[in-house]
Each structure stands twice: as structure tokens, then as C-alpha cells.
Amino acid sequence: MGMQGDFFQLLKEQGYQFGNPVAASTGMEIPTATTILALKYRGGVLVAGDRRATAGNMVMYDRTDKVLEIDRHSVMAIAGVPATAYEMVRVLEHSFKYYRRTQLQELSFEGKLRAVSKLLKENVAAALAGTGAVVPVFAGYDHEQGAAKIYFYDILGAEFEGVEYAVSGSGSPTIRGILHYVNTWGPQPLATLPEEQATVQALRLLASAAEFDSATGGVNRELNLYPVVKLITEAGVQTVADTTLKQLYEAEVARMVQR
Secondary structure: OHHHHHHHHHHHHOOOOOOOOOOOOOOOOOOEEOOEEEEEEOOEEEEEEOOOEEEOOEEEEOOOOOEEEEEOOEEEEOOEOHHHHHHHHHHHHHHHHHHHHHHOOOOOHHHHHHHHHHHHHHOHHHHHHOOOOEOOEEEEEEOOOOEEEEEEEOOOOOEEEOOOEEEEOOOHHHHHHHHHHHHHHOOOOHHHOOHHHHHHHHHHHHHHHHHHOOOOOOOEOOOOEOOEEEEEEOOEEEEOOHHHHHHHHHHHHHHHHHO
16 A cells, blocks of 8 residues: 555656546446557558457447547557547547647647647546556657657556557557567568558458457458558558458458468
8 A cells, every 4th residue: 555655646746637536446347449559661650450349258349440530640549448538539639620720730740749648647547547548559640750650658648659560458469479570570571561561461460469369359251340440641641441451351361361
């Protein structure tokens, strides 16, 4: 208990405002969501996520969108509580739009990173109580640097740059190891892959995560349900169509599994 008290005191000394206390445990199962990933490819950054939301051992929904577009050049992929994450994205979307309309220019990429960090910091109380934890991956195009970038966060709002890739969610330990192996000893580094091969890699990684993590949904071919995949380039955010994902999955993922 003493260590816990010291931790909270340290957070207060660092400027965290906890506001109204949140009950640590209500016995209520809160839907959560996994697995998300982002990787750099030849044209920019690819962000992908499976579509399953779970509450304990129960599958709540298999059509969850975990890769959310904030503006034309940035997306946030969510792992954690969808309700909290969706509210964060709504706040970010409104904030970026308000800045653009009042300042007649886009908010800088650095400013966007700070905005995400600030929201997570304000959500610390709910996150520590276990009712609103969000561990996102933020990706966007930095016009000042002329490059697409990836950042991942902890629940306290600390940000870290994913130089080549980033993952989050309960299935992330599995695919993080695969990403390291493929990027280090594969035929070519991830950052040199063309768009189609990068998309195939994302589908294979999410299929691997679903194989070992029950909270990660796989592909449902009967219902035509595929992961959400978005590409971020200088031209903006582009969503990969389900028809394209289906073709790539049938040709490069399912075929490999059946061998």
C-alpha cells in the first residue's frame, strides 16, 4: 500500500489531475479491443487492426473499427476500451478542425502528438481504475519533416516513436517478435516493401495474432469480414477496400495456411 501511495503522490507532483475518483472495481465487464499495428512501407505508413471487441470471455462484437481517421493526414489505432477511445478521437477530430479553421493552417504534427498525450494524461484516473484504459498507436504524415511517422503511448500519456513499426493490444507480443524477425532477417526491410506486400504482411500478422490470442478476431470469410487497413502518405489517408483485402488474403494468406 505504501508503494501505491508513493506512486500516486509522484503522479500528483508531476502535475496529474485525477478529478473525481473512479471506483476501482464495479464487477462490470467492460468491452476492450485488440490487436493493432503500424509499419512503415515504401510509400508511407500502414495501420491495421482486427475487429473483435470482448468483455471477459465473451465476444461482444466482430465489426469494431479500431483504426480511426482523425483528419486527412492522421489516424489513431485503439487498443483498450472502445468507448473511451472513440471519445478521445472525437475530441481530437474537433480540436484539429477548430485549429485549422481559426488559424487557417493545419496543426503541426508535433502539436497533434501533444494533443493525444494530453488526453491520455487526463484519462489517468479511469485508466488506473481499470474502467477506461486506452493504449493507442498514432500515425500521420509530418509535412515539416516530409515523412510519415508512427508513435505509440502508454496509459499515462508518455509517447514513443516507432522508428520502423509499433504494436499494441493483447495480441501484440506475438506479432512484435515476428515483426522484429521479418524486418531484421526477412528478404527485405519492411520500409522497402511496396504497398501490396506491406498489406499482405499486415494480414499475416493479424492472422498470427488471432491464432494465439482469443481477444483478437481473425478473418470471417463467410461474412466477408476483414481487418481494417489504412495507408497514410503525403496525399492523405486511404482505406484499403475489403475487395482488395479479400483478394490478397485468398492469394497470399489463406493459401499459405492450407499448405
